[in-house]
Amino acid sequence: MVGSILPLALEDITLRRAGKVILGPLSWVLDGAGITVVMGPNGSGKTSFLRAMHGLERVNAGRIAWAAPLEAVRARQAFVFQTPILMRRSVVDCIAYPLRLDGVARKTARARAAEAAAKVGLGAMLEQPAQVLSGGEKQKLALARALVRGPELLFLDEPCANLDGRATREIEAILRDAREGGTRIVMSTHDHGQARRLADDILFLYNGRLVETGPKAVLLETPTTPEMTAFINGELLP
């Protein structure tokens, strides 16, 4: 067993797409425990930022340095996409899939998947095709699948967009559990309430730049930049 894959150091990373800079240059260190919430208006680069850390986007400049070899890094993190990607399988088989990849026997994998499904409230629909679930159920399924390997680091891209209060509450409870269990979480949202409820730290992106970052209490109460102040006050940013 290798030590922690964290800290993760981003050094002046820049993403250029279609001829323009969509993220960066940006430097940040991801370390410690808890939940970091990435905030910012639409198009500010939240998705790109999370995907770049997870290795789904190639950076055009800068460095991404992990504390462990890449193989361990890839195997010990998970990602929940803004729109869930579900396989054409039953709920239980969707959740069992990452375990099957690790070579866990079918029976064991399905038993563990059933447990994970029960934890997110999908215990009664194990054999349903994943594609017929409601939006909230799909998000929970994606979350259960992301957690089933017990990742050290979990990225979530707006996991509660389009969900009602109850589904949001359930997902937030699962995330708190995961945090208690020692999973380091980085998630994006533009729901201020969610940031207040869940965040330990907040990171604010605007136009692809990291504008402010720090502990929730400090940042939400006493923002220092005009962009963050306006965003928190609910003003519509240009």
Place this chain on the structure above:
Amino acid sequence: MNDIWQGLAQALRLVLGLDADLIEISGLSLQVSLGATLIASVIGLPLGAWLAINRFRARRVVIAVLNALMGLPPVVVGLFVYVLLSRSGPFGVLGLLFTPTAMVIAQVIIITPIIASIAHQAIRDLWADYHDLLISLNTSRAQRIRTLLWDGRRALMTASLAGFGRAIGEVGAIMIVGGNIDHVTRVLTTAIALETGKGEFGLALALGFVLISLAVLVNLAVHFLSRTERSGRW
């Protein structure tokens, strides 16, 4: 029109009377075409999947060649296989010419591009859906291919069935490499060609109806078998 009714009646007589020759050539038809479909699927399905998920320089060329091969005239394939297998050819020592094996070889060459090409399209679409997830889950290349083949199995079955349809109705290539030898390499299509040539339209039509029925039956059987595996919405 009269010929058609007579053909139908004769087909019924042959089938109901369990005509020995009919059973033999139908059996060989199925054996050759199913064998060719099986082999072509084993080659074509993973090839299609592999082409769908790998980006390499010659990829477009390979796909273009594959599409071109789909339209390959069977007679040309037959001729090609004939030359390779004839006594003076490079594989002449194997003594395969005018055997069912030679017919399977020719049909494999004809239908592998079809199966690979249809599989490629289906898997490419599925890969577009699954791409980010499979990358995120840190899958190996082999795991990706296996996953896509499994989750795309319905579309792949259709690809194989398209190949089978082409094979069972094919006559040009197997006529050349099989020789339409009675009790050895005669199959439904070559028998139809022979009887038509002799002016025996009734018998030719009867064999034609049997051929169509067999093709439909195989398709139904495959669909039925895949339906029994509890089906979801996909």
